Amino acid sequence: MQPADHGLTPSFEELRTDITNTSCLSTRQHCYGLSDIVKRGRKRTVMFGYVALTVLGLVSAWLPLLSLILVARFCYGTLHAFCTYSSFILLMEVLEPKRRAIAAFGINTVWGVTLTLYGGLGYLTRDWRILQTAATLPGLFILPALWVIDESPLWLIVNGRPQEALQVFGKVARWHGVDLPPEAEMKRLVEEQAAEAQNTTPKRSSMGSLLKSVVGDVVILLKTPRLRTITLTIYFIYIVVAMVYYGLSLSGASISDDAYVYLVLSGLMELPAYIFSGFIVQHFRCSLHPCCTTLLALAMVGKMAITTSYQMIIFFSGELFPTEVLSRGVSTAVMMSRLGSMGAPIITVLVDSMYPWAPYVIFGSAALLAGAGTFLLPETRGQVLPDTVAHLEARERRSWVMALEALHEEAKPVGT
Template identity: 80%
Template sequence: MRLPFCHSLVSEVTEAKILHRLCRASVSWSPLEFHLSSLTFATVVTPRGRIWHRHLVRTVMLLSRVIDESPLWLIVNGRPQEALQVFGKVARWHGVDLPPESDMKRLVEEQAAEAQNTSPKRSSMGSLLKSVVDDVVILLKTPRLRTITLTIYFIYIMGAMVYYGLSLSGANISDDPYLYLVLSGLMELPAYIFSGFIVQHFRRKSSLSFSFFITTAVLLAVAFTPTEYSTTLFALAMVGKMAITTSYMMVVFFSSELFPTEVRGRGISTAYMMARLGGMGAPFITDLVGSVYPWVPFVIFGSGALLAGAGTFLLPETRGQVLPDTVAHLEVRER
């Protein structure tokens, strides 16, 4: 759950020209998390290790109190005074002057009033179940947001299926699956660098679709390359892993710019949930299908990447655009 909330908060409080760096740093930390988790679980069997784990949890809980809430979220949810306090703190940190307090207060209150008028009202006595259902339904309620939501869900499912499927295909590519796993992990490092450079200098839609199409071409080449060309197969698989990692990084960044502030957390969180569905299907494709027809999984993964790249064209371009605060803002902008 860390990634969706981190991306949502970072996208709302970070300047656009450096947002891609922070999103890339957040995701690129994930491989190290897996290694640290292994060390953590290894110490859980000792009494001293369990005490250490409890201290880690307390430390994280204390750190969460230091982080301010997103000012955009505060405005959208009718808390303008708290948003003004956050703006003032940020201005002091950066040594800049805000407009006169009266002007800031007027602007923030106008935005808060507009957000309250355009956001769905809920009774405080409403059932919790209805509230949860409404939170999900709002992502599908309006035409443009529905298109964005369903397209992002599909891209996340396909991207995760290809990413994890290629990671688990060592037995079908190399005689040494352990070496394959290590090198495929190392191929993610240049992907983190390339993805940041690409989103900084090029348009989001064309970059993401091109990366998926490169993945498609490489995986189809793997599928139809004879097995006796083992070195060629291995090299193609490494290029494919770098391409799909680049695609995955870019779609994470892209999705944080697509959803309006009032539903950004819900949109990104549910998109990650959809990605888990694609990840769960990958082992069945590589093991069950790949054990009978070794080339078929790569055709499936290549086709998935092709469909994800084509789906990108249904999304609006966000480079140079102001992040929408409400669903109404999004619908008006994309009309």
């Protein structure tokens, strides 16, 4: 939608962007709420999100009033959480560790291609209503596929539904032509994990108010030392990376008089970033390279580097939180990223009007601090996702014990 369509100034774009970001900020708790609190699961959350998003996208393209368009924009941002992040969490929970990076960054590469195609289609049509309709119609083709997706077996185990998890495992084994361990052994392992998760997973009777749910989730994610370190570090990195990503996007648009041309170029710039970040995660240590690529933003690599960092930290955070709080952790972290994206227009417009050099100093300094923060996070490459908070803390204690023993051995005099 163009501001000129309703006789508005270009600053309307800032309002529209912040409306979307505000809706995303307010809805992160409901994204995990349907799957974790209401006990409906990842699959139903994804199905609801895509159906509602497709319907709303088609309807909003032909709304006659500006007020209705803004309301639809708010709802659209809300539904975005149901689709994107519930799908991502479901994907991370069903894939083995060595396949996660390829799948996650493959999806992101498609996003870069979509940006390019969207900009090209907009350049040809020059009508936002037709563009909105054309962009939403492909959603109709994905709807039948949602009914053949299975529920996450990890989620079923953690939420006390081991028999359903065994059925999913059996279906997957038949699909791939492999044999599972004996039924009694599988049942014992699944029930042990379910019992432990039931003892550690916090119970809620209702979703409650937004403020209450946010406070409750933060308390859950801060209840143990290692989980607290991971949570606070991830929150800060999400805020910074989102602020720099959207800040560079908004600043870069000023170099082109045609927004659609810039969108095409922006999508093309992001494609190498997605491929590059996937290669790094697949073949190198995961925890070090978000730092390295974030620091590249200081060296004028700009959009490509921060896109790499953005995608890597989204993937990385999906491997850090235990399954029982995975949805809460990722959802609240992405909610924090919206604070950064909401601040980006303020920095690029208001601050830039007073001090043209200031936005780049702010973005660069923040990226430097976020890069340093990644050294507080553990390595996840090749590691099995912890099912519970207790598993995470136990694994970290073992890592510290092994590290101290190694230092002790190195400190021994030669010959002793």
